[in-house]
Amino acid sequence: MCSRRMNQVFGSLVCLVQTAGLREESDRDNRDDPNPDHRMHPFYFRTSRGIGTDVFYSKFIGQMLRYNGGGGSLPLSEEFQWIESCRRREPFRYGSNIETGDRGIYIGRNDAYSMGGEARALSPNDFVVIHGTVHKPRDENISNMKQLFACMEEARSLGQDPGWPHITVLSTMxxxxxxxxxxxxxxxxxxxxxxxxxxxxxxxxxxxxxxxxxxxxxxxxxxxxxxxxxxxxxxxxxxxxxxxxxxxxxxxxxxxxxxxxxxxxxxxxxxxxxxxxxx
Structure with a gap:
């Protein structure tokens, strides 16, 4: 699935949450920003129990996926590469620059997402939805997904899961x-x-x-x-x-x-x- 198709799915989630009245009123995002280098689309919503949940869309968190164009083409440092983290039996991390003080407003470049800031770890309470693409980098993406799942399966069979998130494959439409x-x-x-x-x-x-x-x-x-x-x-x-x-x-x-x-x-x-x- 190309990133624009996943962007459509993410956009649907934003609309449904807004319609259900779960979107934080103070939340603002930049999905209408005409500059393509400014589109990150994080947002925040309340669950039915009143618990806050952060949701964000990233083209290459974890160094797992690449798409046509520049998104995800630059290498992340090792602490943000999930396959390497799995091999070392370490948590999966992302850069704190993926979040902002002014919720949802990101003014950096696409290639800078997850590149810097404090390394934050995902936990078993977090969910990651991952997918390939219909475009040229698909073979590399699928290979990365295979490697990650095989590594996680081996680690868990040995009781060596440090607390990784749930990772689900979304079928290519x-x-x-x-x-x-x-x-x-x-x-x-x-x-x-x-x-x-x-x-x-x-x-x-x-x-x-x-x-x-x-x-x-x-x-x-x-x-x-x-x-x-x-x-x-x-x-x-x-x-x-x-x-x-x-x-x-x-x-x-x-x-x-x-x-x-x-x-x-x-x-x-x-x-x-x-x-x-x-x-």
Whole structure:
């Protein structure tokens, strides 16, 4: 999933929390900032029990993922690299500069997120949702995810988990271009030939679906593979206003991102309830 698609899911969470009246009134963010280097999107909301919860979206926290463009291309220091932390059996950390004194307002560069400040550790009370991408760095991202889960499994089998967070894989949402497997191809994104997206694709012909099913499904916490998004091609953004492309990668809002974030929240709720009952 590309970062913009995950950004849509995160945006859906922000809207749902706002609608439910859980968003802190004093909270401000910069999601409307026109400068693309200023978009971090952290925010804060109250749970039903009145407990405050911080939520933020990061393109490369933990040095796990990369996307097209500069985001995540610069190396983090070792204390922020989660695979290295796992090998050393240390907590997973992020830089305190990811948060700000004026809640949600970040004025640095994208490549500076998690780069400096005091190292803060995530705990078993924290949740991380992680995913690959449909773009070029996918192989590297999937490789990093495999390494991290294998390391964590080995450590836990030896009783050496220092208190890592819950990490859940969010399935890569399908594309619906007019190709056999729905994946993007320049010739099949021609608005003069195609006036919309393919309504359905066969997931058994989708490389991301097959890869994630083999590597993660039933083996690590995972959500999103059973939402039947492969049959929701009509919910894509569709033809761009500039008539340059048929966008069968990103989604209309509201719509599919709401369904995805509901699946994520149901999963997290299930984990919390399960752990509370086991105590």
């Amino acid at each position: 399908p594309q619906h271009f007019h190709t056999e497997n729905g994946e993007y191809s320049r010739g099949f994104a021609n608005p003069l030939k195609y006036d919309g997206c393919k309504e359905s694709i066969d997931p058994e012909k989708s490389p991301p679906f097959l890869e994630e099913r083999e590597l993660f499904y039933g083996k690590v916490p995972m959500v999103g593979q059973d939402l039947y998004l492969e049959h929701m091609g009509n919910y894509h953004v569709g033809k761009r206003l500039d008539n340059v492309n048929v966008d069968c990668t990103h989604w209309s809002m509201p719509g599919v991102p709401d369904l995805v974030i509901k699946s994520v929240l149901n999963h997290l709720r299930g984990v919390v309830l399960s752990e509370s009952h086991s105590k």
